[in-house]
Each structure stands twice: as C-alpha cells, then as structure tokens.
Amino acid sequence: MRADKKTKALAKQLFKLSVVNGAVSPEQVAGVLGYIEKVAPRNSLGLLKLYRSAIVTELAKSHARVEHAGPLSDSALSLIASAMTKKYARPVSATAQANPKLLAGLRVRIGSDVYESTVSGQLTTLSNAV
Amino acid sequence: MLTLLLAVTEPAAHGAAPGPIEGLKDTFAHFGVEPKYLVMQIVSFLILFGVLYFFGIKPTIATMEERNKKISDGLKHAEETSVRLAAAAQESAALIKAAQLDAQKLVDEARKSAKEFADKQNAEATARAADTLAKAQQAIELEHKKMLNEARGEIARLVVKTTEQVLAKKLTDADRAAYNDAATKELSVS
Numbered sequence: 333m334r335a336d337k338k339t340k341a342l343a344k345q346l347f348k349l350s351v352v353n354g355a356v357s358p359e360q361v362a363g364v365l366g367y368i369e370k371v372a373p374r375n376s377l378g379l380l381k382l383y384r385s386a387i388v389t390e391l392a393k394s395h396a397r398v399e400h401a402g403p404l405s406d407s408a409l410s411l412i413a414s415a416m417t418k419k420y421a422r423p424v425s426a427t428a429q430a431n432p433k434l435l436a437g438l439r440v441r442i443g444s445d446v447y448e449s450t451v452s453g454q455l456t457t458l459s460n461a462v
Numbered sequence: 463m464l465t466l467l468l469a470v471t472e473p474a475a476h477g478a479a480p481g482p483i484e485g486l487k488d489t490f491a492h493f494g495v496e497p498k499y500l501v502m503q504i505v506s507f508l509i510l511f512g513v514l515y516f517f518g519i520k521p522t523i524a525t526m527e528e529r530n531k532k533i534s535d536g537l538k539h540a541e542e543t544s545v546r547l548a549a550a551a552q553e554s555a556a557l558i559k560a561a562q563l564d565a566q567k568l569v570d571e572a573r574k575s576a577k578e579f580a581d582k583q584n585a586e587a588t589a590r591a592a593d594t595l596a597k598a599q600q601a602i603e604l605e606h607k608k609m610l611n612e613a614r615g616e617i618a619r620l621v622v623k624t625t626e627q628v629l630a631k632k633l634t635d636a637d638r639a640a641y642n643d644a645a646t647k648e649l650s651v652s
Contacts, residue, residue, distance in 0.1 A: 435638075
C-alpha cells in the first residue's frame with residue numbers, strides 16, 4: 333500500500349522533529365515513536381516505514397564507512413572523520429571495513445556519496461578510458 | 463452503150479435527121495421507155511429518198527454526230543481525268559512523302575525519347591548502386607570500428623585483470639599503508 337500525501341507530509345514533519353543540531357536525537361526519536369504508538373494515526377504502518385527510511389538516510393549521512401585494502405591507522409580514520417565533519421558541517425563518525433578487492437587505497441561512503449582513491453578504481457578508470 | 467450509139471448515129475447516116483429531142487424519144491421508144499413512167503419513177507424515187515432521208519438518214523446522222531460528240535467529250539473528259547489523275551497522283555505522292563517524313567520524325571523522336579529514358583534509367587541505377595555501395599562501405603567501417611572497440615575493450619579488461627592479479631600478489635603491506643596514507647591526505651584535502 334503506497335503512502336498518500338498526508339502520510340508523507342506527517343513523516344517529513346516527524347523526521348524534522350527528530351533532528352536536533354543537524355544530528356538525529358535518540359530522545360526525540362523515542363518521543364516520536366511514543367506519539368505514533370499513542371495516537372495511532374491513519375496508515376501508521378506506511379508512516380513508520382517512511383519515518384524509518386528518513387532516519388536511516390540521515391544516520392547514513394552522519395556515518396562514514398571507510399573501505400580499505402592493507403593496514404589503516406586510527407589516526408588516518410579520525411583524520412577522515414574530521415574532514416567529513418568539516419565538509420558536511422555535521423558530526424560524522426567513521427568505521428573501517430577491509431576490502432581486499434581495492435588492492436590499495438580507500439573508499440569512503442557517506443549516505444549516497446562515495447569518495448574513492450584506490451588502485452582498483454584507477455585501473456577501472458583506465459580500462460574505461462581505453 | 464455501143465448499141466445506143468449505133469441507134470443514135472444510124473438515122474444520121476440515112477438522111478435528114480429529125481433532131482436530138484426526137485432522137486432521144488426514138489431511143490426511149492426503141493428501148494420501151496415511157497416518159498410518163500420515167501417521171502413517175504423519178505417522183506417515186508424522190509419521195510422514197512425524202513422519206514428515207516427524214517426518217518432514216520437524218521436520225522442516223524444525228525445519232526452518229528451525237529455519238530461522235532459523246533466520244534469526243536469522253537475523250538476530252540478522259541484527258542481531263544488523266545490530268546486530274548496525274549495531279550492526284552502527284553498530290554498523293556506529296557502526301558505520302560509528307561506522311562513518310564512525319565512518320566520518320568515520329569520514329570526519330572520516339573527513338574530519342576527511348577534513348578533519353580534508357581540513359582536516365584542507367585543514371586538512376588548507377589546512382590542507386592553508388593549509394594548502396596557507399597552505405598555498405600559505411601556499414602563495414604562501422605562494423606570495423608565496433609570490432610576494434612570491442613577488441614580494445616577486451617584487451618584493456620585483460621590488462622587490468624592481469625595487473626590486478628599481479629598487484630594483489632606483489633603489493634606488500636608497507637606499499638598499501640603508504641598508498642592508504644596518501645589516499646587519506648587526498649580525501650582529507652578534497
């Protein structure tokens with residue numbers, strides 16, 4: 333069942349209430365969920381799906397997943413996190429994930445944005461250029 | 463005749479002659495010719511001649527003259543007809559000649575039109591063949607380029623794959639750490 337316009341507008345409004353200072357607030361999220369549970373608005377299941385999708389997207393924007401091949405120091409990870417925090421103007425955390433297919437280098441994913449500096453990426457670019 | 467002369471000359475020889483009229487009468491009497499019968503015979507002959515002339519000779523002469531006139535008219539008409547026939551023959555010859563010229567002209571025009579049509583058809587066929595040939599050449603060139611691109615892509619893919627395999631074996635942790643530090647600096651700056 334697809335959500336109607338009113339459900340979408342309500343989900344958007346509840347999402348705005350859940351974000352405080354550019355970051356998702358767990359207390360606000362708990363309050364929103366309590367409100368939904370208490371009031372039980374029309375099409376609450378569709379509303380919860382839309383709200384969850386918005387929260388996940390927002391959390392992804394606050395989290396950088398760093399794929400790497402070879403050793404990666406904590407200082408490098410924290411340097412990337414601080415650079416992304418500065419770039420997106422919000423607190424961004426970073427977690428490392430090994431990916432040997434990259435051969436060497438880093439690939440950073442924040443939400444739908446991808447920053448890459450890897451040997452495999454350069455080889456792929458070279459292959460596409462040829 | 464001799465007898466008549468003897469009868470005429472005999473009285474003259476015997477004495478005094480009575481005269482020519484008398485002599486003629488005697489001669490007629492001698493031969494049994496009566497003058498009144500002779501006159502009647504002459505009158506009868508004239509009557510018969512008149513009847514024959516008016517009812518036989520004159521119509522016959524008129525008929526012959528009429529026939530002669532008809533013949534002369536016919537001959538004259540025949541001459542005119544021959545002249546007219548000659549003129550008609552000449553005119554028909556001229557007409558035939560003109561018709562032959564027109565027919566020849568038409569044949570020449572038809573031949574010329576047929577030649578032009580054939581030339582046009584040949585030109586169109588040649589242009590069509592050239593167009594088909596050009597399209598075929600373009601298709602061949604496109605196919606050639608496509609094949610080259612596919613071969614180039616396949617070669618590049620093989621090169622990259624081989625390079626990846628070599629790098630995966632040859633790169634040490636130190637190399638990867640150095641590359642990761644450089645990548646960290648690059649991503650931090652951007």
